[in-house]
Amino acid sequence: MSSVSTDSRAAVAAQLAEARAATFALLEPLSDDELARQWSPLQSPLVWDLAHIGHFEDAWIGQRVGGLSPVLEEGEELYDAFRHARDGRGGLPLLDPAAARDYLCRVRNRTLAVLGDESLGAEGDPLLEDGFVFGLVLQHERQHVETMLQTIALAGLLHPGGGPRPVPGSGDVLVQAGPVRLGADDAWAYDNERPLHERELAAFRIDATPVTNRDWVSFVGDGGYRRRELWSDEGWAWREADGAEAPLGWGDGTVRRFGRDEPLDPDEPVQHVCFHEAEAFARWSGARLPTEEEWEKAAKAGLLRGIGEVWEWTASPFVGYPGFRAFPYPEYSEVFFGDEYRVLRGGSWATHPSVARLSFRNWDFPIRRQIFAGLRLARDADPIASLLGPGDRRAALEADVREGLASSPKRLPPKWHYDEEGSRLFGAITQLPEYYLTRREREILEAHAADIAAASGADTLVELGAGTSEKTRLLLDALRAAGQLRRIVVLDVDEVTLRESVARLAAEYPAAEVKGVVGDLERHLAELPREGRRLVCFLGSSIGNFDVEHRPRFLRALRAAMAPGESFLLGVDLVKDPGRLVAAYDDAAGVTARFSLNLLSVLNDELGADFDLSTFEHVPRWDAGRELMDIRLRSREPQHVRIPALDLEVDFAEGEELHTEISAKFRRERIEAELREAGFEPRAWWTDEAGDFGLSLSAAV
Ligand code: AVJ
Numbered sequence: 001m002s003s004v005s006t007d008s009r010a011a012v013a014a015q016l017a018e019a020r021a022a023t024f025a026l027l028e029p030l031s032d033d034e035l036a037r038q039w040s041p042l043q044s045p046l047v048w049d050l051a052h053i054g055h056f057e058d059a060w061i062g063q064r065v066g067g068l069s070p071v072l073e074e075g076e077e078l079y080d081a082f083r084h085a086r087d088g089r090g091g092l093p094l095l096d097p098a099a100a101r102d103y104l105c106r107v108r109n110r111t112l113a114v115l116g117d118e119s120l121g122a123e124g125d126p127l128l129e130d131g132f133v134f135g136l137v138l139q140h141e142r143q144h145v146e147t148m149l150q151t152i153a154l155a156g157l158l159h160p161g162g163g164p165r166p167v168p169g170s171g172d173v174l175v176q177a178g179p180v181r182l183g184a185d186d187a188w189a190y191d192n193e194r195p196l197h198e199r200e201l202a203a204f205r206i207d208a209t210p211v212t213n214r215d216w217v218s219f220v221g222d223g224g225y226r227r228r229e230l231w232s233d234e235g236w237a238w239r240e241a242d243g244a245e246a247p248l249g250w251g252d253g254t255v256r257r258f259g260r261d262e263p264l265d266p267d268e269p270v271q272h273v274c275f276h277e278a279e280a281f282a283r284w285s286g287a288r289l290p291t292e293e294e295w296e297k298a299a300k301a302g303l304l305r306g307i308g309e310v311w312e313w314t315a316s317p318f319v320g321y322p323g324f325r326a327f328p329y330p331e332y333s334e335v336f337f338g339d340e341y342r343v344l345r346g347g348s349w350a351t352h353p354s355v356a357r358l359s360f361r362n363w364d365f366p367i368r369r370q371i372f373a374g375l376r377l378a379r380d381a382d383p384i385a386s387l388l389g390p391g392d393r394r395a396a397l398e399a400d401v402r403e404g405l406a407s408s409p410k411r412l413p414p415k416w417h418y419d420e421e422g423s424r425l426f427g428a429i430t431q432l433p434e435y436y437l438t439r440r441e442r443e444i445l446e447a448h449a450a451d452i453a454a455a456s457g458a459d460t461l462v463e464l465g466a467g468t469s470e471k472t473r474l475l476l477d478a479l480r481a482a483g484q485l486r487r488i489v490v491l492d493v494d495e496v497t498l499r500e501s502v503a504r505l506a507a508e509y510p511a512a513e514v515k516g517v518v519g520d521l522e523r524h525l526a527e528l529p530r531e532g533r534r535l536v537c538f539l540g541s542s543i544g545n546f547d548v549e550h551r552p553r554f555l556r557a558l559r560a561a562m563a564p565g566e567s568f569l570l571g572v573d574l575v576k577d578p579g580r581l582v583a584a585y586d587d588a589a590g591v592t593a594r595f596s597l598n599l600l601s602v603l604n605d606e607l608g609a610d611f612d613l614s615t616f617e618h619v620p621r622w623d624a625g626r627e628l629m630d631i632r633l634r635s636r637e638p639q640h641v642r643i644p645a646l647d648l649e650v651d652f653a654e655g656e657e658l659h660t661e662i663s664a665k666f667r668r669e670r671i672e673a674e675l676r677e678a679g680f681e682p683r684a685w686w687t688d689e690a691g692d693f694g695l696s697l698s699a700a701v
Helices: 006-027 032-036 046-065 075-079 086-091 097-116 129-155 213-221 233-242 275-284 292-300 392-406 420-429 437-456 466-481 495-508 550-560 578-584 591-607 668-677
Strands: 172-175 178-182 197-201 204-207 254-257 260-263 311-318 338-345 362-364 378-380 384-386 460-464 487-492 513-518 534-538 567-573 616-623 628-635 639-643 648-652 657-664 680-687 693-700
Touching: 006 046, 006 097, 006 129, 032 046, 032 097, 046 075, 046 097, 046 129, 172 292, 178 292, 197 292, 204 292, 213 275, 233 275, 275 311, 292 311, 292 338, 384 495, 392 591, 392 648, 420 495, 420 591, 437 466, 437 534, 437 567, 437 680, 437 693, 460 466, 466 495, 466 534, 487 495, 495 513, 550 668, 567 668, 578 616, 578 628, 591 616, 591 628, 591 657, 668 680, 668 693
Parallel strands: 384 513, 460 487, 460 534, 487 513, 534 567
Antiparallel strands: 172 204, 178 197, 204 378, 254 260, 311 338, 338 362, 567 693, 616 628, 628 657, 639 648, 680 693
16 A cells, blocks of 8 residues: 555545444444344344454454454354355354444454554555555445345334435436446456446437336236236246235335335335346336446436436346456355346445445345345337348348359249338238138138137247238237237348338337347348247248248258247148139239239349340249249340349340249148158147138147
8 A cells, every 4th residue: 555645544544434433323223132133034133244344344454454363253253244144144143232343443443553554555465556455345334334224124123214315207318329338447446347348239228217116006006016928937936926016115105114104205216126026017118127238338428317216127147247357355246146146236325325336236136125226227229130231131132143043944032022012012912812821821810819829828929021910910919818928029131121010019019029130031040039938920821932942941940949849830821723823823913923023123123134024924833743833934035134233144035934933832741741850849730711721830849
């Protein structure tokens, strides 16, 4: 501490005195018996915390820095926090309150002597740099004052106590995507706040104020504690075991506070809720908990009000920052790193300002309610995640066109039909009298959506291809009616279609979390969100676009992206009278022909090609051998086409056919065999009355 001036020594001594006065004042109103009792297995007897404050100070300053022997021989055995769990401390031969106070005074005298020793710190001990060890001891004592207040509140002892100040709710703020500097390098920051480092965060929204009692009353009134779908599995297990119906201490319009029932103030931040309750509340609100990084970014930007009224649960497990180094000992933070704790941020009304740094990380088990903890809500700014970079779609189109037009026969993958116009035309196809597929599938879903919801037990619906959202609604309604619906994920290649679909779904299913993934069915299945118990739907016989080689590859990739027990709902068009099949792809109004030709428009629009659509003809044929509709565009005349973006020129002979799409037709046995082959177990099979279309429900095994 050679760099520390006499003035800073005096300042440290003053802070130590102030902290000690606060500790003694806190316990002043309590009797010796109240101090000695173990009130709850969750909390130490108050007299243990008191003597532990002295033991910690002696261990770090008198012993570690001053090189002195312990003030209390049995201190290590009785008051080291790692020797005995909290629930066993009441049974130890603890010092009585008077002896504990005396112990603290004796320790303190030695601390002041060490602090005054001018020769200290000359050898550059990092513990002494900027007086770190004194900061450690000071913060430790301040933190125990809060812990003791928790004990006093939990025990229901009469005490002046305190509570959060009202912070009326006031909407949310948008935090733009970009970097945040996380952590601290202040001299007295804890190891778990270090190193100060930078992280990129996606844009998010966060409430300007914590959740209030008023909000929580609505949650309780809406059956929040009874609605299984709002809770995680772990959270529900806690709720069932605990029987909680409201935050700890709530009565009928009252809240129990330090031994008295007070009227509930609707504008006060809610407190005494555990992480599981916070998470269920967030889900009920159509929101989520912020991560600790999001919280810190918004807090450091000055966007949050009401910080320091209640600790705020975050979604983050307690882990070390990149480059973490335990200092001065692993027992402060490192031994607690892992999944079982959640981080709390901000500090409560009971937290001393010296501890309530914006970078300060508190942590506790997700079931703990005795802490003065509430929450603040966050939301994704953009529910759409794009797995296709801005240039990806274009690069894939270019590669497919280059390769397809160079092969013989010429071919193009059917997915490029679906630009905005193509999606619109396909929508029109589903309304055509000849195109029975969509109606038949809807008929099956109308009859069996409830069975599918029940059999799958799903809380998350994943839809592959957003175009079919119309029919998915039947499933979503069934899941919602069964109280199961929590999350909707839609995947589509086209961002425009996807955004519309996500916005509509979010409006129609406000209690569900809706996410969109811009991605390619053949490349991005593994990256689908994995939360929840999923029902993956691939409807409309879209699987018919894959040929016999690609189908198993697709099914295997899907299976690999799923967990055992999750469900897969597959719609398939069935083999039938060829006359009806051909009619479905060669309608009288010519919509399907326009849909087919639109593929050339996509090449014209996006690659600057000069296809003359009037020189091509839509040719749908039934291939009886392969049992598929084989759709081609036939050049009516010899011609030369330029595709400037690819620096490519292609010739078509008169009558030459460009393969644009296959639409395979299925039989139950064959598709079920393919599903089994890929690792699914078919569980149910339904068809419409006429037997035109099939719906298969299988489980990943
Ligand atoms: C969207 C692939 C299921 O194969 O019936 C309709 C596409 N093509 N008319 C189908 C389509 C021409 C459709 N799928």
